[in-house]
Amino acid sequence: MYKFIINGGNKLEGCVSISGAKNAAVAIVAATILCDEPCVLENVPDISDTAICAKILHEMGASINYTNKNTILIDTRNIKSPVVPLELARSMRASSYFLGTLLGRFHEAYVPMPGGCDLGDRPIDQHIKAFDHLGATHEIVNGTVHVKADMLIGNQIYFDFITVGGTINAIFAAVKANGLTIIENAAKEPHIVDLANFLNSMGADIRGAGTDVIKVRGVEYLKGISYGIIPDQIEAGTYMVAAAATRGDVLIKNVIPKHLESITVNLRKMGVKVEEFDDSVRVSVEGPIMKNNVKTMPHPGFPTDMQPQLSTLLTIADGTSIVTDDIFDNRFRYVGELRKMGAEITVKDKIAIIQGVDGLKGAPVKATDLRAGAALIIAGLCSEGITQIDDIFHIERGYECIEEKLQAMGADIKRVYCQPMDSVAITG
Ligand code: EPZ
Numbered sequence: 001m002y003k004f005i006i007n008g009g010n011k012l013e014g015c016v017s018i019s020g021a022k023n024a025a026v027a028i029v030a031a032t033i034l035c036d037e038p039c040v041l042e043n044v045p046d047i048s049d050t051a052i053c054a055k056i057l058h059e060m061g062a063s064i065n066y067t068n069k070n071t072i073l074i075d076t077r078n079i080k081s082p083v084v085p086l087e088l089a090r091s092m093r094a095s096s097y098f099l100g101t102l103l104g105r106f107h108e109a110y111v112p113m114p115g116g117c118d119l120g121d122r123p124i125d126q127h128i129k130a131f132d133h134l135g136a137t138h139e140i141v142n143g144t145v146h147v148k149a150d151m152l153i154g155n156q157i158y159f160d161f162i163t164v165g166g167t168i169n170a171i172f173a174a175v176k177a178n179g180l181t182i183i184e185n186a187a188k189e190p191h192i193v194d195l196a197n198f199l200n201s202m203g204a205d206i207r208g209a210g211t212d213v214i215k216v217r218g219v220e221y222l223k224g225i226s227y228g229i230i231p232d233q234i235e236a237g238t239y240m241v242a243a244a245a246t247r248g249d250v251l252i253k254n255v256i257p258k259h260l261e262s263i264t265v266n267l268r269k270m271g272v273k274v275e276e277f278d279d280s281v282r283v284s285v286e287g288p289i290m291k292n293n294v295k296t297m298p299h300p301g302f303p304t305d306m307q308p309q310l311s312t313l314l315t316i317a318d319g320t321s322i323v324t325d326d327i328f329d330n331r332f333r334y335v336g337e338l339r340k341m342g343a344e345i346t347v348k349d350k351i352a353i354i355q356g357v358d359g360l361k362g363a364p365v366k367a368t369d370l371r372a373g374a375a376l377i378i379a380g381l382c383s384e385g386i387t388q389i390d391d392i393f394h395i396e397r398g399y400e401c402i403e404e405k406l407q408a409m410g411a412d413i414k415r416v417y418c419q420p421m422d423s424v425a426i427t428g
Helices: 020-034 048-059 091-106 125-134 164-174 190-201 233-245 257-269 303-315 335-341 370-381 400-407
Strands: 002-007 014-017 039-043 063-068 071-075 108-112 135-141 144-148 157-158 182-186 205-206 214-216 227-230 249-253 272-276 278-285 320-323 344-348 351-355 364-368 386-390 413-417
Touching: 002 214, 002 370, 014 413, 020 039, 020 071, 020 164, 020 190, 048 063, 048 071, 048 091, 071 135, 091 303, 108 214, 125 135, 125 144, 125 157, 125 164, 144 227, 164 182, 164 214, 164 233, 182 278, 190 205, 190 227, 190 400, 214 386, 233 249, 233 257, 233 272, 233 278, 233 303, 257 272, 257 278, 257 303, 257 351, 272 335, 303 320, 303 335, 303 351, 303 370, 335 344, 335 364, 335 370, 370 400, 370 413, 400 413
Parallel strands: 014 249, 039 227, 157 182, 364 386
Antiparallel strands: 002 386, 002 413, 039 071, 063 071, 108 144, 135 144, 182 214, 205 214, 249 278, 272 278, 320 351, 344 351
């Protein structure tokens, strides 16, 4: 299996270009099931989650042609069955999107309960609620969700709490339903707007994406288009924090600064210099990193997907910080790994109290999920000595060429293969 070996202490300098947004790409690839013609998707991140989504479509009968590693021609017209293959679907959360798209096209779907990062219980009751409101019935048999509808009829859907996946699946089920669907208490993430733009470019009628009320008027036909996916705000934020943690000076290109606002505001509060340009931001540090109290919120608040990364920066800030993340049951599983590197963090329920230390020390650690893995890379980059990160498959689900991008900015990071039970000798 592969590990990252990082020799910490190098400042990140120069520039990095951000790839397409993972959470937009997985939704848009799934959305091609609703399209009545072939589609070309551009700026698709070359990561395992998007590859698995495309593989699922291919196994179901779609034709998938990569014109390059970031551009895919997808034709789903040959998909005849609403059954998603078990093994692939269980590996990620985004497989839940096949429920909404297959229901929207075939009025039926069989999808295994989704997998994805282990952040605690991740039910799909709100997704099911949306489908039920549009006229579907559902059952879960042997871990497979079966939804079915004689007809999908537009209706009002009010989510009990904000859910990104629930909002996306409600749009999928409504886009070809009869009549008007009003989705209230909708999530407002940039990738929901990107998905709505993709579907509207094909001829859908979706209004209000990016606000908490989204109106979807059903249409009969969605034409094929070429569509470029937005840049990944979380990948960009990860490199912003890495630049700050190494006290570097980095230009992060191909971003939408508006999508980074909550990250920029919090970094500036911590004494980090962030300069915004049309499609890039420059991050540098002159003085000390200062403490900060942060609570994760749905967009436009500070994203939970940036919490492990920012918390890592806070471990070397001056003073004590408090981080609250109650969006998931347990988004602090990485804290034990940071403690091995000398971080002083205590977690009680969904609140972390972080006492800044002078510096971290390299150690052998393990990625527990995607963003936790990114946080451990940041910790390794700013540590003294060598850090070995196991289970990097988590990281490769969501970050395209992360070691190459970091190497280009001066990081001493290598991706090495180790036989299971091998441990790379850690030398100081
Ligand atoms: C999406 O997950 C993202 N994943 C997550 O990113 C992200 O952390 C999350 O949104 C919040 O922004 C993808 O887009 C593939 P939710 P999702 O539905 O849709 C609970 C990453 O690192 N809930 O907004 O699963 C749920 O358990 C990943 O890129 C229900 O209880 O998030 C969670 O506690 C990690 N019932 C909270 O709501 C439901 O029916 C928010 O979940 C749905 C959700």
